[in-house]
Each structure stands twice: as C-alpha cells, then as structure tokens.
Amino acid sequence: MWKVQLFKLNYDTREPQAVKDIIDSGWITMGDVTKKFEHDFSVMLGNNIKCTAVSSATAALHMSLLALDIKQGDEVIIPAQTFVADINVVRMVGATPILADCESYDDWNISAASIQKVITPKTKAVIIVHFAGYPCQMDEIVALCKEKNIALIEDCAHAPGAKYKGQNCGTFGDYGCFSFFTNKNLSVGEGGMLTTKSDTLDQQAKYFRSHGMTALTLDRHTGRSISYDVVQPGLNYRIDEMRSALGLVQLEKLAAANSMRKVLVERYIAKLLNIKGLSLPFLQLKAIESVYHIFPLLLHPEINRDTLIFMLREAGIQSSIHYPALKNFTAFKEFGLNAAPIAENIATRELTLPLYPTMTLEEVDLVCDTLTKILEK
Numbered sequence: 001m002w003k004v005q006l007f008k009l010n011y012d013t014r015e016p017q018a019v020k021d022i023i024d025s026g027w028i029t030m031g032d033v034t035k036k037f038e039h040d041f042s043v044m045l046g047n048n049i050k051c052t053a054v055s056s057a058t059a060a061l062h063m064s065l066l067a068l069d070i071k072q073g074d075e076v077i078i079p080a081q082t083f084v085a086d087i088n089v090v091r092m093v094g095a096t097p098i099l100a101d102c103e104s105y106d107d108w109n110i111s112a113a114s115i116q117k118v119i120t121p122k123t124k125a126v127i128i129v130h131f132a133g134y135p136c137q138m139d140e141i142v143a144l145c146k147e148k149n150i151a152l153i154e155d156c157a158h159a160p161g162a163k164y165k166g167q168n169c170g171t172f173g174d175y176g177c178f179s180f181f182t183n184k185n186l187s188v189g190e191g192g193m194l195t196t197k198s199d200t201l202d203q204q205a206k207y208f209r210s211h212g213m214t215a216l217t218l219d220r221h222t223g224r225s226i227s228y229d230v231v232q233p234g235l236n237y238r239i240d241e242m243r244s245a246l247g248l249v250q251l252e253k254l255a256a257a258n259s260m261r262k263v264l265v266e267r268y269i270a271k272l273l274n275i276k277g278l279s280l281p282f283l284q285l286k287a288i289e290s291v292y293h294i295f296p297l298l299l300h301p302e303i304n305r306d307t308l309i310f311m312l313r314e315a316g317i318q319s320s321i322h323y324p325a326l327k328n329f330t331a332f333k334e335f336g337l338n339a340a341p342i343a344e345n346i347a348t349r350e351l352t353l354p355l356y357p358t359m360t361l362e363e364v365d366l367v368c369d370t371l372t373k374i375l376e377k
C-alpha cells in the first residue's frame with residue numbers, strides 16, 4: 001500500500017538466527033544473554049554505567065520513580081511535548097505532573113530555563129526527553145537539578161547513542177530509560193533498559209524488576225542458590241532471552257544505523273530547507289550528536305495538517321504526529337495541566353516524515369518532492 005512507510009525494521013538473517021539459538025538452548029527467561037546485553041549496552045554508554053534490561057521504557061520510567069520514592073504530594077516536571085508514558089508514570093505513582101515548555105521553536109527540548117520556571121518547593125524530580133534523538137542542553141540541566149536537589153531522570157527512548165559534549169545520553173541523570181519498541185533506533189518489539197551510575201539505584205532497579213527477590217530463577221537452575229529472600233515489594237518488569245538476543249544483534253548495528261539516519265536527515269534538510277509552508281527544527285543546537293530517531297518538521301499555521309496527511313497518504317507516503325498535546329487526552333482534560341504555549345502550538349503543527357536506516361536517498365527525494373508539490377498547490 002505505501003510507497004514509503006514511516007518505519008521499517010533493520011533486520012536480516014541474524015535476528016531470526018539469534019532467536020532460534022535461544023530457543024534451541026532451552027533457556028528462554030532472563031539469564032546469561034540478558035546479562036551480556038546489559039554488559040554490552042553499558043560498554044556502549046561508557047562511564048561505568050550499570051544497566052538493567054526491562055520489558056519497556058515505561059517500566060523503566062515507573063521503576064525510576066518508585067526507586068526515587070516519588071509519591072503523592074510530590075511534583076514531577078515533564079516535557080509538555082512528549083509521549084504519554086511520561087505523564088502516565090507520574091500519575092501511576094500518585095504524584096503531580098507539571099509541564100515544562102519547549103526551549104524554543106528551534107529547540108523543542110525542555111531546558112534549564114523552562115524547567116526553572118515551573119520548579120516549586122514540591123518538585124522532587126524532572127523527567128527530560130532527548131526529543132527525536134537530539135540531546136537536551138545537559139550542562140545547565142544537571143547544574144540546576146544539583147542546585148535545587150531535584151532527581152533527574154533521562155527519558156532516552158529516542159536517544160540510544162546520542163551524545164552531549166561527547167557524553168552519552170542516559171549517563172547524566174540519576175536514571176536513564178531506553179526503549180526498544182519496534183520503531184526505535186534499537187528495535188526489539190518490546191523492551192527497555194534502565195541505566196544508572198549509582199550502585200544503590202542499580203540494586204533498587206534489580207529488586208523492582210523482579211519481585212524484590214534476591215535470586216533469579218537462573219541462579220536456582222544453575223545451583224548458585226537454593227532459595228531466595230524478598231527484601232522489598234517489587235514487580236515483574238523482566239525482559240526475556242529472545243528479546244535480549246535481538247537486542248544484542250541490534251546493538252551491533254546501532255552505530256552504523258544511526259550514521260545512516262544522519263545521511264538521510266542531511267538529504268531531507270537539503271531538500272526541504274527553503275520550501276514554503278514549513279520550517280525545520282533542531283538546526284541551531286550546540287555541542288550535540290543526534291541519533292535522528294524521527295524526522296519532525298513544523299508546518300506553517302495556515303496549512304491544514306489533516307488534509308496534508310491525507311494527501312500524502314493518497315500519494316503513498318505515510319506520515320505521523322509527534323505528539324498530540326497531553327492536555328487534550330481524555331485522561332488529562334480535567335486534570336488542570338499548566339499551560340505550555342510553545343509545545344501546545346507545536347502539537348497542532350508538527351508533522352513526522354518517514355525515517356529508518358534502510359531507507360534510500362531516492363525514497364527521501366520521493367517524500368520531499370511529493371510534499372513540496374502538495375504544499376505548492
């Protein structure tokens with residue numbers, strides 16, 4: 001149906017072989033392959049980071065808030081321009097979400113300045129998102145969180161391998177939360193990684209992941225332990241060996257795939273920079289290396305986005321929106337979320353074009369030429 005779809009898997013024979021090897025081995029629940037995935041992910045991030053592989057980024061975000069003891073009466077600052085997981089987890093621990101606005105129409109991330117505006121004595125944590133793979137300006141954010149004694153959680157769902165001043169996203173805050181959902185840079189179907197520099201927070205993560213238990217099923221299987229204690233309440237947010245095996249193959253491909261995304265985005269920018277009816281964000285950022293998770297653009301206010309998406313669809317081009325405004329969802333309409341004018345405006349005008357590492361430059365050209373023709377009409 002689509003001539004160019006929004007996302008395609010970057011899989012070859014290695015992924016099915018990796019899953020087959022796991023099944024043939026007879027051990028499919030979390031075990032040694034997951035440990036290797038955590039180890040290799042930690043090597044990729046550097047900074048002696050500790051990694052806990054989990055079932056999703058949402059699980060990782062939830063565990064972060066639980067481990068940092070965020071609860072009812074606490075306020076957690078989140079970006080106004082983000083996926084609903086960030087606000088959902090804050091509500092799931094009973095805390096109050098407070099929105100920080102985008103820094104500007106060029107930098108859609110939240111910033112120290114936009115966070116500062118909404119800090120109150122009740123603020124206990126801030127969740128930042130490195131939107132579309134573009135790192136936030138971390139020097140100022142880390143300094144602000146330290147000064148105000150606020151916990152910092154990095155939502156790195158868009159940002160595996162992205163760097164600020166040479167340092168990997170997911171290594172700045174108390175916790176980093178990565179997603180391995182299908183359309184992510186590292187694609188496993190469902191999965192995530194919770195990262196931290198702190199031994200204590202790492203231990204907390206491991207307890208929350210697996211029922212607060214001191215020993216895993218594998219430890220008992222291998223005779224390393226006969227029984228277990230439960231030292232605190234916990235959940236089952238484990239990943240399994242099939243997904244960890246997929247994760248390991250995808251991790252090997254990550255750097256090359258991210259480089260390919262960069263080439264494609266450079267072509268997009270060259271083709272679209274001077275097209276009437278749209279503008280391109282994230283062109284002015286300093287000291288960052290993006291991993292180009294998606295290609296978002298901003299339509300001019302007079303353009304009807306729904307009609308445009310429909311016309312692109314008629315021409316075989318899939319497009320999407322990142323993201324509808326949080327305050328318009330039924331679950332949050334009555335909540336009284338604070339205003340975030342830039343993010344609210346972007347939410348009505350954002351359009352996401354196809355981007356994935358196996359996309360060709362010809363496909364980028366087709367998307368751009370089709371979009372340009374529609375906008376000219």
Ligand SMILES: Cc1ncc(COP(=O)(O)O)c(C=O)c1O
Pocket residue numbers: 055056057058059082083085086129155157158178179180181191192
């Ligand atoms: C910014 C952001 N945070 C969190 C998530 C949740 O990730 P997961 O599906 O792994 O729970 C997503 C997924 O789309 C996301 O884009």
